[in-house]
Amino acid sequence: MDRAKGINNNDLKRRNRGLVLQLIATGESNTRVGLAKSSRLTKMSVTNIIDEFIHMNLIVEGEKDWEKKEFQGRNPSLLDLSPHAPKVVGVLINRDYCAAILCDFQLNVIKTERRELDYSDKEWLLENIYGLVDSMIEDENNILGIGVASIGPLDVAGGVILSPPRFYGIKNLPLAALLKEKYGLPVFMDHQYNSAARAEKLFGCGKNFSSFVFVGVTNGIGAGIYLNGRILQGQSGLGSELGHMSVDYKGIHCECGNFGCVENYASTNVICSRVQAATGRKTTFEECCRYSEEDVIDQILKDAIDKLCSCLVSVSNLLNPEAIIMGHESVKLPDRYLTRMEEYINRYKLSEGYDHIQILKPYFGEESQLVGAACNVLSRAFEGELLFE
Numbered sequence: 001m002d003r004a005k006g007i008n009n010n011d012l013k014r015r016n017r018g019l020v021l022q023l024i025a026t027g028e029s030n031t032r033v034g035l036a037k038s039s040r041l042t043k044m045s046v047t048n049i050i051d052e053f054i055h056m057n058l059i060v061e062g063e064k065d066w067e068k069k070e071f072q073g074r075n076p077s078l079l080d081l082s083p084h085a086p087k088v089v090g091v092l093i094n095r096d097y098c099a100a101i102l103c104d105f106q107l108n109v110i111k112t113e114r115r116e117l118d119y120s121d122k123e124w125l126l127e128n129i130y131g132l133v134d135s136m137i138e139d140e141n142n143i144l145g146i147g148v149a150s151i152g153p154l155d156v157a158g159g160v161i162l163s164p165p166r167f168y169g170i171k172n173l174p175l176a177a178l179l180k181e182k183y184g185l186p187v188f189m190d191h192q193y194n195s196a197a198r199a200e201k202l203f204g205c206g207k208n209f210s211s212f213v214f215v216g217v218t219n220g221i222g223a224g225i226y227l228n229g230r231i232l233q234g235q236s237g238l239g240s241e242l243g244h245m246s247v248d249y250k251g252i253h254c255e256c257g258n259f260g261c262v263e264n265y266a267s268t269n270v271i272c273s274r275v276q277a278a279t280g281r282k283t284t285f286e287e288c289c290r291y292s293e294e295d296v297i298d299q300i301l302k303d304a305i306d307k308l309c310s311c312l313v314s315v316s317n318l319l320n321p322e323a324i325i326m327g328h329e330s331v332k333l334p335d336r337y338l339t340r341m342e343e344y345i346n347r348y349k350l351s352e353g354y355d356h357i358q359i360l361k362p363y364f365g366e367e368s369q370l371v372g373a374a375c376n377v378l379s380r381a382f383e384g385e386l387l388f389e
Contacts, residue, residue, distance in 0.1 A: 090373030195372030204363030
C-alpha cells in the first residue's frame with residue numbers, strides 16, 4: 001500500500017510540474033504568485049518547481065517592462081521560456097500534401113515546410129515525411145518529441161494510419177513506430193482535427209471553453225471534440241467522422257455505404273462542383289467564397305451551410321458544446337455565413353433560449369492542424385508525461 005502511495009505521489013508531482021509548465025508556456029501566468037493562484041499549489045511548491053525548471057534550462061527569470069503598473073513592495077520577477085528549452089516537431093499528413101513545423105513550448109514557429117503529394121505510395125510518402133523531419137531537426141540537438149496529425153481512420157494508441165479513403169491505396173502504415181525507430185524520439189499521433197482542437201484549447205480560441213467542437217471542412221468533413229475539458233477519444237481511437245452523419249436517409253448514396261452523409265452536400269469539392277455546374281466556371285473553394293456575392297454562388301453556399309447546420313444541431317443536442325469552431329477550408333467563408341450558422345443552430349437546437357452556442361473561426365486559421373501536430377507532444381509534457389522523472 002505504501003508503495004502504491006509512492007507511485008501515486010510521483011504521478012501527482014509530475015502532473016503538478018506539467019501544469020505549472022503549461023501555465024507559463026500558454027501565457028496564463030508568469031509570476032510565482034500568479035502560478036500558485038492558478039494552479040492551487042502552495043507558494044513553496046511553486047517555488048520548488050520553478051527552481052527545478054531553472055536548473056533544467058526550461059525557464060528563465062528576470063524583470064521586464066511592467067507597462068507602468070504599480071505594485072506594493074518589490075516588483076515580482078517574471079518567468080519566461082528559456083531559449084535552451086527543448087523544441088518540438090509536428091508533422092501533418094493530408095491527402096494533397098504533407099507539412100512539418102518546428103516550434104517551442106509557447107508554439108512560436110521556428111520553421112515550417114510543406115511538400116505536395118501529387119501521387120504517392122507508402123515508400124514515397126515515408127520519403128517525404130522523413131525529408132520534412134530531417135529539415136526540421138538539422139540545426140537542433142534538443143528535440144522533445146515528434147507529433148503527428150493525420151487524416152483517418154487511425155489507430156491512435158498504436159500510431160497506425162489504417163485505411164484513409166482516396167489515399168493512394170496506403171493502408172496499415174505504422175508511422176509512429178517507424179518515426180520512433182528512425183529518430184529515437186517519442187512520437188504521438190492523433191487525428192488531424194483532434195490535434196487542431198488541442199491547439200485551440202491550449203493556445204487559441206478554445207481556451208475559455210470546457211466543451212467545444214472543432215469542425216474541419218474540406219473535401220471531407222471531420223471533427224475534434226472537447227467534452228468537459230478532455231478530448232473525446234473513443235476506445236478504438238478513431239476520429240469523429242462528422243461528415244458521415246446522415247442528413248437524409250433517402251439521400252445520396254455515400255462511398256461509406258450509408259445514405260445522405262453530410263459531406264456529400266457540404267464538403268468543399270461538392271460546393272465547387274455545384275458552382276461549376278451552375279456557372280460554367282471551374283473554381284476553387286476560395287474563389288467561391290470570394291465571389292459569394294453572386295446570387296447563384298450565395299444560394300449554393302447557403303444550401304450547403306444549412307445542411308451542415310442540420311447535422312450540427314444534432315451534435316449540439318447530443319453534446320451541449322459551448323462553441324463550434326469552423327476550421328480547415330471553412331475559415332475562408334465570409335463572416336455572414338458564420339452568423340447564419342450561429343442563428344440556425346441556436347434557433348433549432350433543443351435548448352433554444354437557454355444557452356447560446358458561439359460559432360467561431362480558429363485562432364490559428366488554416367494552420368490549426370499543423371500546429372496541432374506539435375501540440376500532440378506539448379499536451380503530453382503539460383500532463384507531466386514527458387521531461388519529469
